Amino acid sequence: MINVIGQGYIGLPTALMLAKSGKQVVGTDYNEKLIQSLQDGKLTFEEERLDELFKEAIVNGIEFSTEYQKTDTYIISVPTPYVKESKKLNPTYVISAAHSVLEVCEKGAILIIESTVSPGTIDRYIRPEIEKKGYVLGEDVHLVHAPERIIPGNMIYELEHNSRTIGADDITVGEKVKELYSSFCKADIVVTDIRTAEMSKVVENTYRDVNIAFANELAKICRTVNMDVYEIIKIANKHPRVNILQPGPGVGGHCISVDPWFLVGDYPDLTNLILTARKINDSMPTHVLKRIRDIMREHDIKDISKVGLYGLTYKENVDDTRESPTLQLLERMDEHLAFGVKVFDPYVKDRIVDHQFKNFEDFLNEIKILVIMVGHDHIKNNMELIKDKIILDTRNICAFNNVCKL
Numbered sequence: 001m002i003n004v005i006g007q008g009y010i011g012l013p014t015a016l017m018l019a020k021s022g023k024q025v026v027g028t029d030y031n032e033k034l035i036q037s038l039q040d041g042k043l044t045f046e047e048e049r050l051d052e053l054f055k056e057a058i059v060n061g062i063e064f065s066t067e068y069q070k071t072d073t074y075i076i077s078v079p080t081p082y083v084k085e086s087k088k089l090n091p092t093y094v095i096s097a098a099h100s101v102l103e104v105c106e107k108g109a110i111l112i113i114e115s116t117v118s119p120g121t122i123d124r125y126i127r128p129e130i131e132k133k134g135y136v137l138g139e140d141v142h143l144v145h146a147p148e149r150i151i152p153g154n155m156i157y158e159l160e161h162n163s164r165t166i167g168a169d170d171i172t173v174g175e176k177v178k179e180l181y182s183s184f185c186k187a188d189i190v191v192t193d194i195r196t197a198e199m200s201k202v203v204e205n206t207y208r209d210v211n212i213a214f215a216n217e218l219a220k221i222c223r224t225v226n227m228d229v230y231e232i233i234k235i236a237n238k239h240p241r242v243n244i245l246q247p248g249p250g251v252g253g254h255c256i257s258v259d260p261w262f263l264v265g266d267y268p269d270l271t272n273l274i275l276t277a278r279k280i281n282d283s284m285p286t287h288v289l290k291r292i293r294d295i296m297r298e299h300d301i302k303d304i305s306k307v308g309l310y311g312l313t314y315k316e317n318v319d320d321t322r323e324s325p326t327l328q329l330l331e332r333m334d335e336h337l338a339f340g341v342k343v344f345d346p347y348v349k350d351r352i353v354d355h356q357f358k359n360f361e362d363f364l365n366e367i368k369i370l371v372i373m374v375g376h377d378h379i380k381n382n383m384e385l386i387k388d389k390i391i392l393d394t395r396n397i398c399a400f401n402n403v404c405k406l
Contacts (some may be wrong), residue, residue, distance in 0.1 A: 014148070018184065028064075050159075059206050068104050078096075094125070127143070213276070247406055260277065260278050379397070
C-alpha cells in the first residue's frame with residue numbers, strides 16, 4: 001500500500017493516478033475538512049480531467065484519511081514555502097511529515113519526497129531526523145527524492161507524459177521507485193542521486209524565471225520608447241535560434257516564483273543573474289499599477305473604483321491563486337491607499353478580496369477601465385461584452401484597436 005501525504009494540487013492527482021493504475025492507495029492530509037470532502041466524493045479544486053480520474057480512483061478503492069498509515073511506501077507532497085526575509089526554504093512541513101512517517105512506518109520503508117526543496121535539504125534536515133529516531137539509513141528507511149514537474153491546467157496529461165527524475169541513495173531502490181511511477185508515467189524516468197535530483201528541479205524553474213524576466217524587461221524598455229514589444233518579439237522569434245517568451249503582469253504559482261529564491265538564499269554571492277531576474281519579475285505588478293495610473297490620467301478618470309481587474313489566479317483556466325500577480329498588485333495598491341478597485345475571476349468561487357464580484361456583467365457595469373490580468377478562455381469567449389471599455393491588456397489577447405498594452 002502507498003500512503004500519499006498531502007492532498008493538495010500535487011499530492012491528490014498523484015494519489016489518483018496511482019490508484020487508477022491499480023495500486024492500493026491511501027491519501028493522507030491533516031486538513032479534516034479537505035479529507036471529509038474527498039471522502040464524500042467531492043473534489044477540492046478544479047482541474048481538467050480530474051473529476052474523471054477521481055471517479056476511476058474511487059472505483060479502484062482509493063481511501064482518504066487524516067491518519068498516517070503503517071506501510072512500506074510513502075510519498076510526501078506537502079508545501080515548501082520560502083522565508084521572505086532570508087530567501088531560504090522553510091522545511092517545516094516536510095520535516096513534520098517525515099517525522100510522522102517515521103512514527104508508523106514498517107522496517108525497510110521507502111520515503112519518497114516529491115515536494116520541491118532546495119539542493120541539500122534532504123541532507124540537512126531529513127537524514128538527521130531519521131538518525132535521531134535511531135534508524136539506519138539504507139536498512140530501516142530508504143530515502144528518495146522524486147520532484148514533480150506538472151502545471152495546473154494540464155496536470156493529468158503531464159503526469160503521464162512529462163519525464164521524471166528519481167534521486168536515490170541506492171540505485172536498486174531508485175529502480176524500484178521508477179517501476180512504481182512507470183505504472184502511469186509513459187515518459188523517460190531518470191534515476192540519479194538525491195542532490196542532483198534536488199538541484200535539477202530548482203534549475204528548471206529558475207531557467208524559466210530568468211527567461212520570463214528578459215521578456216518583462218524588454219516590455220519595460222519598449223514602453224519607455226513607445227514601441228510594440230509583442231511585434232518585436234514576434235519578429236525576433238523568426239530567427240531559428242531565438243525563442244523569447246511573452247511578457248506578463250508578473251510571475252505566480254508555487255514553482256517559478258518561489259524556487260529561484262532557494263538558490264539566492266543558499267548562494268547569495270553567486271546568484272546575481274537569478275536575483276536580478278527575480279526582482280524584475282516581482283516588479284511587474286508595480287509596472288502594471290503605473291500603467292493604470294497613466295491610463296487614468298489620459299482619460300481624466302480620478303475614481304479608482306472605476307478600475308476593474310479581471311483574473312485572480314496565477315495562470316489561465318485554473319482556480320490556483322498562489323503567488324498571483326493580481327494579489328501582488330492589490331497589495332501594492334493597498335500600500336498606496338488605493339482602495340476600491342473591482343475584481344472578478346470566473347474560477348475563484350470564494351470571496352478572497354474586497355470588491356470581488358460573482359457576476360461578470362455586474363462587474364463590467366461598475367467599471368470604465370478593464371485590466372486583463374489573466375487570459376482565461378472565459379474572457380476570450382466574451383470579447384463582445386468588453387469592447388466598449390478602456391482596456392489594459394497585460395496578456396496580449398485582445399484584437400481591438402486602441403487597446404493599451406504593458
